[in-house]
Amino acid sequence: MRTIKLSEEEKIAWLRLIRSENVGTATFESLMRFYEKPSEALKNLPEWAQRGGAKRKIKICSEAAAVEEISSINKIGASLVCSCEENYPELLKNIKNPPAVITVMGQQKIFKTPAVAFVGARNASLNGKNLTRKLAFDCIQNGVSVVSGMALGIDGAAHEGALSANHESAGTIAVLGCGIDVVYPAEHKNLYEEIKERGVLVSEFPLQMRPTATNFPRRNRLISGLALGTLVVEAKDNSGSLITAEFAKEQNRVVMGVPGSPMDDRSVVPNALIKAGAVLVQDVQDILTAIKQFQDKQKDFFLHENKKKVELFAIPAETEIEKARSVVLQALSANPISEDELSRQLSLSSSVVSVVLLELELAGRIERHALGRVSLLYDPENMTRLDPKKVEWMED
DSSP states (O other), rough: OOOOOOOOOHHHHHHHHHHHHOHHHHHHHHHHHSSSHHHHHHHHHHHEEEEHTOOOOOOOEEEEHHHHHHHHHHTTTTTTEEESSSSSSSHHHTTSSOOOOOEEEEEEGGGSSOOOEEEEOTTOHHHHHHHHHHHHHHHHHTTTTEEEEOOHHHHHHHHHHHTSOSSSOOOOEEEOOOOTTTOOSGGGGGHHHHHHHHEEEEESSOTTTOOOTTHHHHHHHHHHHHHSSSESSOOOOOOOOHHHHHHHHTTTTTEEEEEOOTTTTTGHHHHHHTTTOEEEEOHHHHHHHHHHHHHHHHHTTHHHHHHSOOOOOOOOOOOHHHHHHHHHHOOOSOOEEEHHHHHHHOOHHHHHHHHHHHHHHHOOOOOEEEGGGGEEEOOTTTTTOOOOOGGGOOOO
C-alpha cells in the first residue's frame, strides 16, 4: 500500500472503516482497491452488505467512537498507526492483508532494525527456554531485534533474553493477541511493563479486548510479518507455532528450526520443518547467516514492493457479478478454501470472486481464516437438521 500522510479527519475515517461490522483486514484492503478514500467506502458499505444478502442494516463505527478510541490510545502513551503511514513497520506493509491499523507503545525505533521471530511451546523444556534466552541475547548483541508473542514458555524466554542484552537500536517486540492495555498472561505483568519501557508492544485489536482463540492466528501473522525470519524452538504438531511458520513461508520469509530429540513430542514441528528445508539452527551464527543471505537475495524486494504505485480496481460489470454470485455461494462450504482456489475451480476472474466474497463477508455470511481461506457461515434459523427420532440405528 502506498505511503500517504493522513489528516486527522482521514485517520478517523480509516479507523471507522476497520472497526465497522464484518470489516476485517482482507475486506478493508479489498474496499481500498475500489475506493480512493475510506470515507467513500463507508458510504457504500450498506449497499455492499445488501447485495450480499444481509438481513439487517450493517453497523458502521461512528465518528464519536473512533475519536474516543484515538483519545484513549493517546492517554495511555500509545499511538495508532495506519498501514499507509510512514511510521508503519516496513516489513509489515509487505505481507498479504496487513492490519489496517495497529496500536504501538514503546520504542518504535526498534522497527527499523532487522528482526527474527521466536516461537515455540508454552510448556517448553528448561533446556529449550535456556537456549532461547541465549539465542535472543546474542541476536540483540549483534543488532538483530527479537519478535515474539509474550506467551508463557518460549515466547517469554525470548523476550527475557532480549531484555538482558544491550544495544543502541535493537530490542524486543511483543505482539499481543488482545488490546495493548491488557496484560496476558497475568504472570507476565512485570515482563509487559519492562517491554513497554525498553521494547515495543504491538496490537491490531481495540483497547480492552480480551484474548480469544480466534485472535491468536491473527497475532501470529504479525509475529512472522515483523521479522525477516521465524525460528521455531520447540512445538508440538498442530500448534500455533506451526501456523506462524506457515505464515512466514507465505510471506516469503526465512523459516528456521532448532532440532530436538525424536523422543520429545515438542520436537515434532521443528524437526519436520528442518526436514522440509528450513534452516537448522544450533547457535546465533546460523541465524545471522540465514538473515544475511535472505537480505542479499531480497536486496530491493521490500523497498520495491512498498513503492509500487497502487492502482484502483474497477468494479466488474454487474452482469458478471450476478452470474457469479450463486456459483460462488454453491462452491462454498464449512470447509475453508482459498480465494485463489475458488477462482481456479470456478474459472472466474479474481476480481469477480473478490467482489462476491466482499459482498458475502459484509453481509456476515462468510468467515475469513488463516492463510487467505474463507468458509461459509450457516444461518442457524435455516439449517436443515436431521431428527434423531427418524434415524434407524443398527448395531454391529
